[in-house]
Amino acid sequence: MTALVEIKNLRRVFDVSKPWLNRVLEGGHLEFLRAVDGVTFDIRKGETFALVGESGSGKTTVARMVVGLLPPSSGEVVIDGVSMTDPRQAQARQRLRRRIQMIFQDPYASLNPRFRVDAIVSEPIRAFDLIQGERDIRARVGELLSLVGLHADDGLKYPHEFSGGQRQRVAIARALASEAEFIVCDEPTSALDVSVQAQILNLMRDLQDKFGLTYLFISHNLAVVRHMASRIGVMYLGRIVEVAEGCALFNNPRMPYTKMLLGAVPDLAMSGRQRIPVKGEIPNPIDPPPGCAFNPRCPLAFDLCRKQLPELIDGVACHAVNAPAEAAAPA
Amino acid sequence: MSDAVVPDRTDSNAPSVRPDGGWFRRAFESDLFYSFRRSRLTMLAAAVTVLFFLLAIFASVLAVQNPFDPAQLQLMNSRISPLWTADGQSPFLLGTDEQGRDVFSAILYGLRISLTVGVLGVVLAGVLGITLGLIAGYVGGAVDSVIMRIADVQLTFPAILIALLVNGVAKSILGNRLDAMSTLVVLVIAIGLSFWVQYARTVRGSVMVEKNKDYVAAAQLIGLPAQKIMLRHVLPNTMGPILVIATINLALAIITEATLSFLGSGMPDTMPSLGTLIRIGNNYLFAGEWWIVAFPGLALAGLILSINLLGDWLRDALNPKLR
Numbered sequence: 001m002t003a004l005v006e007i008k009n010l011r012r013v014f015d016v017s018k019p020w021l022n023r024v025l026e027g028g029h030l031e032f033l034r035a036v037d038g039v040t041f042d043i044r045k046g047e048t049f050a051l052v053g054e055s056g057s058g059k060t061t062v063a064r065m066v067v068g069l070l071p072p073s074s075g076e077v078v079i080d081g082v083s084m085t086d087p088r089q090a091q092a093r094q095r096l097r098r099r100i101q102m103i104f105q106d107p108y109a110s111l112n113p114r115f116r117v118d119a120i121v122s123e124p125i126r127a128f129d130l131i132q133g134e135r136d137i138r139a140r141v142g143e144l145l146s147l148v149g150l151h152a153d154d155g156l157k158y159p160h161e162f163s164g165g166q167r168q169r170v171a172i173a174r175a176l177a178s179e180a181e182f183i184v185c186d187e188p189t190s191a192l193d194v195s196v197q198a199q200i201l202n203l204m205r206d207l208q209d210k211f212g213l214t215y216l217f218i219s220h221n222l223a224v225v226r227h228m229a230s231r232i233g234v235m236y237l238g239r240i241v242e243v244a245e246g247c248a249l250f251n252n253p254r255m256p257y258t259k260m261l262l263g264a265v266p267d268l269a270m271s272g273r274q275r276i277p278v279k280g281e282i283p284n285p286i287d288p289p290p291g292c293a294f295n296p297r298c299p300l301a302f303d304l305c306r307k308q309l310p311e312l313i314d315g316v317a318c319h320a321v322n323a324p325a326e327a328a329a330p331a
Numbered sequence: 332m333s334d335a336v337v338p339d340r341t342d343s344n345a346p347s348v349r350p351d352g353g354w355f356r357r358a359f360e361s362d363l364f365y366s367f368r369r370s371r372l373t374m375l376a377a378a379v380t381v382l383f384f385l386l387a388i389f390a391s392v393l394a395v396q397n398p399f400d401p402a403q404l405q406l407m408n409s410r411i412s413p414l415w416t417a418d419g420q421s422p423f424l425l426g427t428d429e430q431g432r433d434v435f436s437a438i439l440y441g442l443r444i445s446l447t448v449g450v451l452g453v454v455l456a457g458v459l460g461i462t463l464g465l466i467a468g469y470v471g472g473a474v475d476s477v478i479m480r481i482a483d484v485q486l487t488f489p490a491i492l493i494a495l496l497v498n499g500v501a502k503s504i505l506g507n508r509l510d511a512m513s514t515l516v517v518l519v520i521a522i523g524l525s526f527w528v529q530y531a532r533t534v535r536g537s538v539m540v541e542k543n544k545d546y547v548a549a550a551q552l553i554g555l556p557a558q559k560i561m562l563r564h565v566l567p568n569t570m571g572p573i574l575v576i577a578t579i580n581l582a583l584a585i586i587t588e589a590t591l592s593f594l595g596s597g598m599p600d601t602m603p604s605l606g607t608l609i610r611i612g613n614n615y616l617f618a619g620e621w622w623i624v625a626f627p628g629l630a631l632a633g634l635i636l637s638i639n640l641l642g643d644w645l646r647d648a649l650n651p652k653l654r
Contacts, residue, residue, distance in 0.1 A: 069548055097554045110545035114567040127553040171549075178553065 003042035004182060004214050005066065010075035012036040012061050016286065033286050035061040037238035038075070040312070043182075043231075048208070048215040050229035050246075052222060052261070054282050058238040059218045060105075063186045066216060067102050068093070079182065098128045101175035105187040107167035111159040117170055118155030121145065124178035144173040149203060165196035172203065176211070184216045189224060201227055222265050226250055234258050237285055237293040243315045255318045256298050292319065366648045376640035383634045387443040394436035395422045399602050404431045410615075413622050426622040428611060434622060437608055438630050444604040445631070448518045449585035453577055455523025456584075460530025461566070461573065467531065468538030469561050479535065482528040490525035494587055497521035498596045511602035518597060522584045529576055537569035571649045578642035582635045589631055605631045 014033040017023060023030075036058040043049040051059045064070040066077050068084045077084040079100065082092045101124075104110035111120055121141045124130075131137050142152030148169040159167055168188060175183050185204070189197040201224060207213060219225050225232060225246075232249045234242040234257065242255040253259045256276065263275035280297040283289055289296050295305040300320040310317040358364060367373055386393065396403045408431035412418045419426070425434040467478040485493065501517040502509060509517070541547065542565055550560045585605075591597035592606030593613075600607060605627050612624025 064548075067552060069551060094554060097552070100552070102549065102552055104545035104548065106545060110549055112546040112550075112564055112568070123550070124553045127555055174549065 002045055004045040004080055005043040005216070006076075006078040007039060007041050007043075007062075007066065008076045008078070010036055010039045010062065010065060010077065011073045012058075012065060012070065013073045031286055034238050034288070035285065036065070036072075039235075039238070039240055041233050041240060041243060043214060043216055045214055046208075046212050047230040048217050048228050050217040050219060050225040050232045051235055052219060052225050052232060053235035054220065056237075056282050056285065057235040058285075059220075059235055060186055061238075062235075063102070063184050063216065063218050067100055067184050068097075069102075098124075098130075098178045099181045101178060101180035101183050103168070103171050103175055103183060103185045103188045106191050107164050107171055108159075108191070110171055111167055113159055115159075116155065117145070117157055117159065117162075120159070120170060121155065121173045121177050124174060128178055130178065140177075141173075144176055145170075147176065147207075148173045149199075163196075164192050165200060168192060168196075168200050169203065172200075172207070176207065181212070182214045182216070184218070186218045187220070188217075190219070190221065197224065204228070222261065234261065237282060237288055239293065239317065240312060241294065241317045243312070254316045254321050256300050256320065257294050260297075292317075294318075363648055367644070370644060372640060373644040376637040376644070379633060379637035380641060383442060383630075383637070384446065386439055387446050390436075390439035390443050394433070394439050395424075396433050396436050398432045398437040398440050401601070406431050410620055412620070425626045426620075428608075428620075428623045429615065434608075434626050437603060438605070438627055441603050441605045441608050441627060442630060442634070444515065444598060444602065445585050445588055445606070445634075448515060448522065448588045448604065449581050451519040452522030452526065452584040452588070453581050455519055456526035456580065457530055457573070457577055459523060460527035461534050463527065464531035464534030465538055465561050465566060465569075468535035469542055469557065469565065471539075475535070478531065482531050485525075485528050490583070491587055491590055493525035494518075494521035494591055495594075495596060497524055498591060502596070511599055514598055514602075518588055518591065521591070522587055525587070526580055526584065529580070530573060533572050533576060534569050537572065538565055541565045541568045575642060575646040575649060578638065578645055582638040582642065585631070585638075586635060 012035050014035055015030070016033045017030045018026070018028055022028070039058075039062055041049065051062060053059050061070065065072045066079075066084070068077075072085060076086075079096060082096050083089050084093060084096075111117075115123075118138065118141045121144055122137050125137055125140060131140055138155075141155050145152050145154055150166065150169050150173070154162075154166075159170065162170065171188075188204070189200050192200060204215070205228065208215065215228070217225065217228050219228075229246045231243065231245055233240045234249075234255065236257050242249070242253070242258050244254075249258065250262065253262050260276045260278055264278050276299060283293060283296065289306075291304070291306045291308055292298070292301070292310050295301040298305065298320075300318075302320070304319045304323070308319070310319050310322065313322050316322060367377075391397070398404070408420075408423065408427050409429050411420050411423050411427045413426040413434075414421065414424050416426075423433050423435070425438070427433055428437070463478050463482075467475040498517055498521050501520075505513065538561075547560060547564055550564050555563075588597060588604060589606030589609065592604050593610045595610065598604040598607045600611060603611065608627035609624055609631070612620075612622075612627060615623050
């Protein structure tokens with residue numbers, strides 16, 4: 001298993017200061033929001049790497065940087081040996097574009113309401129000049145639509161004639177149209193009905209088996225992630241705090257934040273397992289707490305946590321896990 | 332997992348019948364047409380507007396003389412009152428003016444000029460405003476600031492003032508070489524330059540909403556160039572409000588042209604528009620020759636009223652909050 005996607009120390013800072021004139025007249029200074037702060041991970045070919053985390057933890061920003069919709073402030077995204085950021089590799093990147101696609105969160109906004117479905121699905125085919133001739137393109141669109149469980153004739157309809165689940169199928173067909181290998185899925189089911197979510201997730205897994213797709217799967221829904229992911233990265237305030245294999249993370253969470261997240265998952269069996277109750281809210285990313293960003297909410301926090309940022313060692317960024325001796329020592 | 336490829340018809344409310352029959356049937360069954368059929372006033376306004384356009388198009392067939400051709404006018408026929416009055420003479424249905432020009436024919440030809448200037452002015456303003464608004468909204472930043480500040484400054488002047496200014500400049504440059512046809516072009520430019528701001532602002536607003544939607548991101552993802560995304564994806568989704576503005580602006584443009592002509596800086600007496608006819612007639616109003624001013628005035632009022640009613644209806648019909 002080789003890494004298809006390598007993400008190295010990715011960082012994105014947004015300037016959220018007031019306009020220059022207002023700053024001069026009303027006072028106030030430059031303010032920056034660190035949406036993503038030094039994220040490093042890689043995705044192996046054919047696997048599903050999931051990023052989980054609360055709202056505002058920077059998951060979507062990572063996704064947009066990985067596909068190249070948003071330029072990173074620093075750091076690098078390398079996909080199949082080609083850098084998505086290096087200007088010298090612009091040509092290679094243009095060739096790479098065909099192999100990267102994205103499925104968006106809101107299927108009501110991700111399909112152009114003025115385009116018929118066949119135009120939406122055939123757009124990548126035409127943009128990359130994959131198939132010549134109208135008749136062949138139409139045949140391919142029909143094939144793609146039936147592949148995602150729609151009827152080939154549905155291409156003649158407009159997006160508003162479909163339900164949310166069907167629209168997400170159209171979006172998947174569009175992603176497959178360019179014969180993409182790596183698909184970034186940004187909360188693909190969070191706008192859908194629970195009953196439809198499972199259908200879409202199963203469809204995505206079937207397609208993965210069929211075409212050997214690699215997914216970067218963004219979600220805040222742990223049940224969905226458990227169903228889909230082979231490896232999971234937990235994000236908190238722009239950083240990855242824990243990376244583990246899917247079952248390892250669920251069976252044996254190490255970072256206190258992960259434990260808290262898992263504790264918050266409703267449990268039908270009422271197994272009585274020990275939970276760490278969720279307390280507090282995610283801090284303001286403009287002014288993060290010093291040291292480990294999780295320390296104000298962490299039940300295990302000790303002195304070091306408030307001073308020094310923990311490194312990601314062996315898949316966990318936590319002083320309490322990585323240096324338990326110091327944690328035990330009296331503060 | 333095999334059930335995954337079964338379409339989720341269960342959550343579907345889409346009709347299973349194919350929407351066949353092409354765009355005509357689609358238009359006939361649309362919400363817009365439904366609300367059109369429900370409003371008698373709108374249907375009347377549409378009928379009157381279409382009637383005026385037809386009158387203008389077939390002016391040369393319907394008119395008894397060509398009022399722009401001095402050879403066809405006879406001073407003997409001057410100041411004849413309308414046909415139904417005691418002094419009326421055939422074939423001058425609405426009477427004649429002081430040059431022996433049949434008022435009915437002059438209205439038809441004047442309508443032609445007014446509508447031409449109005450439509451072309453709106454098209455010019457639209458092209459200018461939509462292009463600048465699209466660029467301002469999509470590119471943003473400094474380009475946006477420059478375009479929109481120019482628009483703001485222009486908004487502080489009334490449109491008629493800008494039109495007068497453009498006209499004055501053209502007149503002083505061209506002087507005596509300014510014939511009737513080039514006056515028409517100048518009028519179109521004047522109207523286009525004074526009405527573009529509204530389009531630019533509206534389009535910019537809609538573009539800023541649309542460009543953040545994911546279908547634009549999907550288009551960027553496959554490497555489409557910015558101008559293609561703007562024209563193919565963003566622009567068609569901003570056209571609803573533009574249609575309303577264009578309709579209402581058509582009425583405004585016709586009025587502006589009429590005002591300019593009434594003030595004497597528009598169409599000349601030899602090739603009168605409705606505004607010119609009203610100005611000419613105005614001189615004879617107190618001499619008792621009311622028909623020279625009344626009928627062009629009625630035609631103008633009827634045209635503007637029906638176009639405005641159409642615009643109002645369109646605004647309501649396209650506004651989802653009022654449904």
